[in-house]
Amino acid sequence: MAFEGLADRLQKTIQKIKxxxxxxxxxxxxxxxxxxxxxxxxxxxxKVVKDFVKRVKERAVGxxxxxxxxPGQQVIxxxxxxxxDLMGGEQSKIAVANKPPTVIxxxxxxxxxxxxxTGKLANHLRKKHNRNPLLxxxxxxxxxxxxxxxxxxxxxxxxxxxxxxxxxxxxxAKQAMEYAKAEHHDxxxxxxxxxxxxxxxxxxxxxxxxxxxxxxxxxxxxxxxTGQDAVNVAESFNEQLDVTGVVLTKLDxxxxxxxxxxxxxxxxxxxxxxxxxxxLDQLEPFHPERMAxxxxxxxxxxxLIEKA
Amino acid sequence: TKTRDSFxxxxxxxxxxxxSVDEEFFEELEEVLISADVGVQTVMDLMEELEMEVKRRxxxxxxxxxxxxxxxxxxxxxxxxxxxxxxxxxxxxxxxVVLFVGVNGVGKTTxxxxxxxxxxxxxxxxMLAAGDTFRAGAIEQLEVWGERVGVEVIKHSEGSDPAAVMxxxxxxxxxxGVDxxxxxxxxxxxxxxxxMNELTKxxxxxxxxxxxxxxxxxxxxxxxTGQNAMxxxxxxxxxxxxxxxxxxxxxxxxxxxxxxxxxxxLSIPVKYVGLGEKVTDLQPFDAHAFVYGLFSNLVDxxxxxx
Ligand SMILES: Nc1nc2c(ncn2[C@@H]2O[C@H](COP(=O)(O)OP(=O)(O)OP(=O)(O)O)[C@@H](O)[C@H]2O)c(=O)[nH]1
Ligand SMILES: Nc1nc2c(ncn2[C@@H]2O[C@H](COP(=O)(O)OP(=O)(O)OP(=O)(O)O)[C@@H](O)[C@H]2O)c(=O)[nH]1
Ligand SMILES: [Mg+2]
Ligand SMILES: [Mg+2]
Numbered sequence: 001m002a003f004e005g006l007a008d009r010l011q012k013t014i015q016k017i018k019x020x021x022x023x024x025x026x027x028x029x030x031x032x033x034x035x036x037x038x039x040x041x042x043x044x045x046x047k048v049v050k051d052f053v054k055r056v057k058e059r060a061v062g063x064x065x066x067x068x069x070x071p072g073q074q075v076i077x078x079x080x081x082x083x084x085d086l087m088g089g090e091q092s093k094i095a096v097a098n099k100p101p102t103v104i105x106x107x108x109x110x111x112x113x114x115x116x117x118t119g120k121l122a123n124h125l126r127k128k129h130n131r132n133p134l135l136x137x138x139x140x141x142x143x144x145x146x147x148x149x150x151x152x153x154x155x156x157x158x159x160x161x162x163x164x165x166x167x168x169x170x171x172x173a174k175q176a177m178e179y180a181k182a183e184h185h186d187x188x189x190x191x192x193x194x195x196x197x198x199x200x201x202x203x204x205x206x207x208x209x210x211x212x213x214x215x216x217x218x219x220x221x222x223x224x225x226t227g228q229d230a231v232n233v234a235e236s237f238n239e240q241l242d243v244t245g246v247v248l249t250k251l252d253x254x255x256x257x258x259x260x261x262x263x264x265x266x267x268x269x270x271x272x273x274x275x276x277x278x279x280l281d282q283l284e285p286f287h288p289e290r291m292a293x294x295x296x297x298x299x300x301x302x303x304l305i306e307k308a
Numbered sequence: 309t310k311t312r313d314s315f316x317x318x319x320x321x322x323x324x325x326x327x328s329v330d331e332e333f334f335e336e337l338e339e340v341l342i343s344a345d346v347g348v349q350t351v352m353d354l355m356e357e358l359e360m361e362v363k364r365r366x367x368x369x370x371x372x373x374x375x376x377x378x379x380x381x382x383x384x385x386x387x388x389x390x391x392x393x394x395x396x397x398x399x400x401x402x403x404x405v406v407l408f409v410g411v412n413g414v415g416k417t418t419x420x421x422x423x424x425x426x427x428x429x430x431x432x433x434x435m436l437a438a439g440d441t442f443r444a445g446a447i448e449q450l451e452v453w454g455e456r457v458g459v460e461v462i463k464h465s466e467g468s469d470p471a472a473v474m475x476x477x478x479x480x481x482x483x484x485g486v487d488x489x490x491x492x493x494x495x496x497x498x499x500x501x502x503x504m505n506e507l508t509k510x511x512x513x514x515x516x517x518x519x520x521x522x523x524x525x526x527x528x529x530x531x532x533t534g535q536n537a538m539x540x541x542x543x544x545x546x547x548x549x550x551x552x553x554x555x556x557x558x559x560x561x562x563x564x565x566x567x568x569x570x571x572x573x574l575s576i577p578v579k580y581v582g583l584g585e586k587v588t589d590l591q592p593f594d595a596h597a598f599v600y601g602l603f604s605n606l607v608d609x610x611x612x613x614x
Contacts, residue, residue: 111413148445227534
């Protein structure tokens with residue numbers, strides 16, 4: 001079955017209400033059920049959906065929707081407002097340390113896009129902020145992970161710090177700091193190995209790196225295609241490391257990206273950047289408004305409003 | 309079979325915790341399935357059927373519901389087919405070619421390493437084709453796996469034409485008389501039309517050199533992926549006639565429930581599951597164990613409450 005956006009989903013109810021002159025509580029209930037299904041199909045976590053729908057219902061049963069002449073659109077408006085609110089405003093700022101270098105740590109599950117995003121961030125810092133970042137190869141586990149980062153460094157013409165695969169990631173991070181200071185790098189971006197949030201040993205390693213280098217930012221990198229599990233991952237990484245922000249990758253795909261809402265709801269941490277492709281210039285500031293529309297499948301909203 | 313019995317008995321334990329088959333019971337069941345990424349539509353259909361069945365047979369006893377649930381879920385998985393675990397299509401004689409496809413970062417290259425190990429253990433000779441010429445470090449990554457497992461890797465330089473790599477790899481495999489050639493490809497999102505066409509071309513080159521190849525086209529799906537996996541399965545099938553799925557990263561907390569809907573709607577079976585990053589972390593798919601896994605949280609929660 002093809003994905004139905006919220007507008008499609010509400011169409012039926014709207015037809016039914018049309019000409020009735022007044023909206024009943026049952027109608028609102030029917031509409032909020034459609035909201036629930038649309039969000040679930042967009043991969044928003046079911047617990048997040050539950051709270052969210054409750055809030056929408058409260059507003060809808062009140063004056064706003066039931067008294068309105070165009071209740072379907074009002075529901076969409078309420079949903080979109082709530083959603084945009086929840087996702088917060090645009091926040092693509094990156095911290096700056098009082099005393100350079102500023103340290104950024106990249107963390108996340110396997111294959112999320114950490115290494116690629118490390119390269120993209122470095123590129124962004126140089127291009128937009130005229131900075132001179134050092135890339136740090138702290139993934140000693142994944143085959144050829146260091147090689148991957150070195151290749152990206154070469155493409156960018158930037159330095160990559162590595163001690164090979166025999167060194168301990170905590171030592172790598174520590175020595176990279178000394179190197180960065182000596183070489184006058186103003187940013188240090190540490191690429192860590194992908195790991196499961198339930199892997200105690202490897203999560204402990206991240207904690208040690210954190211204690212060692214006191215990062216100014218810890219970015220949790222999350223694949224936009226992630227389903228219901230996004231809350232477990234985000235909650236767990238955040239609890240253990242107190243991340244400062246999120247980067248959502250692979251948004252150039254056709255996923256609805258409900259994970260964005262789940263992550264924001266459970267961690268409260270801002271989603272700062274969006275990965276929009278495999279190339280090193282395909283990193284964009286994250287737009288909460290656009291994301292809200294995307295999750296709801298709102299491309300068709302304007303037509304709906306015209307039709308009504 | 310053994311897995312079957314243990315599955316049934318675990319489901320029994322689980323459902324026995326509920327005193328009656330009431331709305332609360334169904335609600336929790338629905339949430340468990342949705343949180344396993346089974347998919348809204350599939351879950352809604354299933355719940356409807358289940359409630360009807362329960363009414364029809366006038367089931368009050370939770371233990372009896374067990375049977376119905378497992379019946380239904382396994383039925384959704386197998387559809388009209390009989391429930392045999394489908395083996396990899398490897399020829400008795402001559403070369404078999406397996407093509408790996410999927411979106412970025414799901415585990416294609418790693419699965420090739422693990423499968424190469426498995427096949428070698430079974431006494432087959434294996435060769436790998438480094439068809440990802442795009443991603444930084446992709447060739448080196450496959451080479452590390454080749455060394456680890458002890459099999460040869462055919463490669464070109466980064467940035468070269470993947471179809472040309474495949475051509476050379478098939479020739480090399482034929483001339484050296486290996487049993488299985490495992491072909492890596494670059495990850496690509498299914499909405500990138502050019503990249504999907506490139507994949508079709510890669511497949512065509514293989515077929516031109518070995519008429520009944522590729523013998524398998526395996527789509528690797530990341531278990532943490534949600535509903536987008538359905539779109540991946542559809543589009544990759546259109547481009548390459550996918551014959552089976554490898555569900556990777558099942559060692560995390562994600563359940564990969566969307567494969568039920570994929571099997572049901574597109575009849576693509578899961579052949580292997582990935583359970584970690586080591587060479588030995590690839591297992592044949594077991595539908596009953598999988599279905600039980602969907603409920604394991606519910607069981608765990610119940611046990612915690614006790
Ligand atoms: N289309 C697309 N692909 C991306 C994006 N970000 C990363 N990728 C791809 O996703 C795959 C995984 O990216 P990596 O950067 O290797 O991911 P990682 O988190 O470092 O992986 P591990 O180190 O194995 O945990 C690669 O094929 C990347 O090219 C994005 O925004 N869009
Ligand atoms: N925990 C876990 N990690 C896995 C599994 N399979 C692969 N990985 C990890 O996932 C990450 C990505 O795996 P790759 O094999 O590079 O994925 P890919 O599909 O080849 O990626 P691209 O070529 O960039 O598209 C790596 O860090 C792997 O170690 C698995 O079953 N479990
Ligand atoms: Mg990496
Ligand atoms: Mg690969």
